[in-house]
Amino acid sequence: MIIKTTIVFTLCLISATSFARGGGFSSGHSSYHSSGTGEHYVSGYTRSNGTYVAGHHQTNPNQTKYDNWSSKGNVNPYTGKEGTIDPSR
Template sequence: MKIIPFAAAVMLFFSALPAMAKGGSHSVRGYTKKDSTYVQPHHATNRDNTKSNNYSHKGNVNPYTGKEGTRND
């Protein structure tokens, strides 16, 4: 009978792994800048210390829009 609580704990742990992962992306709500420019809602990669793995960087493709990256910084 101890196997069932253990199995439940293991399943809970593995279901939480995507939330703990550094990679991935998130949704950004639309917002208005200080200069009154409206920015449409979009997806962005999660923040890390690497610029080359972002959707806008050359060699990467945004899976939501299909656009290829153009930035080289």
């Protein structure tokens, strides 16, 4: 019985930790949902000029532009598109 209780407790703890990492928050006009893997999903939204921006994945903000999917040398894993922007500019 103790082993069974320990296993259930461990699974609950793992589930709670995973849920906390995937939490989202609202940032301005879009919704940001972190996956805990260095990237997040931005929900679709409509700009003030009426243009709709479809939902998409992005790398998480940080202090460098070299790891952005749009930077040269990187590839967006969701679209397969190679980066074209020079990150040193």
